[in-house]
Amino acid sequence: MREGALDGAGLPALDLGAVTAGEDDPLVFATVSGAHLYGFPSRDSDVDLRGVHLLPAAALVGLREPDETRSWMSDRDGVEVDLVTHDLRKFARLMLRRNGYVLEQLLSPLVVRTSAVHAELVALAPAVLTRHHAHHYRGFATTQWRLFEKTGELKPLLYTLRVLLTGIHLMGSGEVVAHLPTLTGLVPAPAYVPELIAAKAEAEHGPAADLVDAARLRADVTELHARLDAAQAASALPDAPGGHDALHDLLVRARLGAAER
Numbered sequence: 001m002r003e004g005a006l007d008g009a010g011l012p013a014l015d016l017g018a019v020t021a022g023e024d025d026p027l028v029f030a031t032v033s034g035a036h037l038y039g040f041p042s043r044d045s046d047v048d049l050r051g052v053h054l055l056p057a058a059a060l061v062g063l064r065e066p067d068e069t070r071s072w073m074s075d076r077d078g079v080e081v082d083l084v085t086h087d088l089r090k091f092a093r094l095m096l097r098r099n100g101y102v103l104e105q106l107l108s109p110l111v112v113r114t115s116a117v118h119a120e121l122v123a124l125a126p127a128v129l130t131r132h133h134a135h136h137y138r139g140f141a142t143t144q145w146r147l148f149e150k151t152g153e154l155k156p157l158l159y160t161l162r163v164l165l166t167g168i169h170l171m172g173s174g175e176v177v178a179h180l181p182t183l184t185g186l187v188p189a190p191a192y193v194p195e196l197i198a199a200k201a202e203a204e205h206g207p208a209a210d211l212v213d214a215a216r217l218r219a220d221v222t223e224l225h226a227r228l229d230a231a232q233a234a235s236a237l238p239d240a241p242g243g244h245d246a247l248h249d250l251l252v253r254a255r256l257g258a259a260e261r
Contacts, residue, residue, distance in 0.1 A: 006032070009110050010041045010201075012079045016112040019074075019081055020049065028052040028088055028254070029118035032110035039179040040158050040197045042204035046080040049112060050105040052121075053085045057255050060089075088117070088254055092247040095121075095128050100136040100166070103128070104178040117254045124250070127243030129174055134232035137167030138225065145221060154200040154208045157217070161196075164224040165189055171231035190220045 006016070009032065020030045034048030035041040059066040071084040086094065086102075094102045106121055140163045148156040158180065165183040170176055177183055184193050192212050199206055208217075 006110055006112075009036045010045075011036055011047060011110075012077070014047065014076050014079060014081070016047070016049065016081075019076060020051070020083065020113050023053060023070075023085070025053045025055055026115075027085065027113045028054055028115050028121070029106070029111065030083070030085070030113040031105055031108035032112060033105050033108060035155075037104065037108050037110055037178050038158070038162050039181040040162075040200050042200055043202065044204050046082055049081065049083040050108075051083070051085045051113065052088050052091045052118075054117070054254060055087045055089075060255075089251055091121075092251055095125070095247065096241050096244060098130060098132045098136050100133050100140075100163075100170070100176065103133075103176050104166075107176050108178070117250065120250050124243045124246055125176070126174065127246065128241040129170070129176075129237055130239060130241055131171065131232050131235040131237040132239065133237075134167050134171055134228055134235075137163045137170070138228055141167075141221075141225070141228075148208070151205075152207050152209055154196055154206045154211075155204065157208050158193075158196055158200060160221060161190065161193060161224070164221070164228055167228045168224070168231045171228070171235040171237065174237060 011032065016032070020027060028051065030049050030051035031037075032047065033050040035045045036047065053070065055066050055068075066087065068087045068090040069084065071082070073080060073082045075081075091102060095106070103125055106125055141160050144156040144159040144163065148160060162178070162180045162183070165180065165187055166176070166178055169183060169187050177186065180193065180197065183189065195211055196208065199211055
């Protein structure tokens, strides 16, 4: 566990390692995602844990369908904790799609559980990046902006800004950065972002209306979309992911190694 990163993320005082210790099958990794990863948690934010479990080989060769995705939610000392994990095979397949979300989970610096397989997955992440990951961030931003227009809340607005900046930075650098305060130092961002983050820290569902003019927000989001389009067009990232054979080899070794234990 990277204690320094976890301590600085605004997480509640919970033993997250103990929270993930009761899983039936080995955890390849578990990391913190959600608002704590993105750098704008509220006082009452849930703790979102994401990761990968490793099913035994026997679970995949019989008639029963295995639990490739598992989730549970619980209350720990008044804090809602949500854990979602995928089997390693499903996660590897998601990595080979234009899915920025799973890469953010994999590369999260807020590590609760790790393993040698996790380290190998992290090392393979750059190989699966493509210019088409921009579609993931563009689509996510559009969905969150529509939600903001309906609710006027800070949370979907910050998500909109965060994913657009993540996509712009990724297209230019080949680096997945999900932390909004860090992103504002890496790529040009609206000057009011720190003020929005500070306001959300006080209220998970607080309004944005008193902080930024609506017309300015629409103009800035439109500009960020245009910058993402331009960054994608100019990106040196490939059109198709690599790493398929390496991920296959890792999956086979991990599954058979687990069977031998």
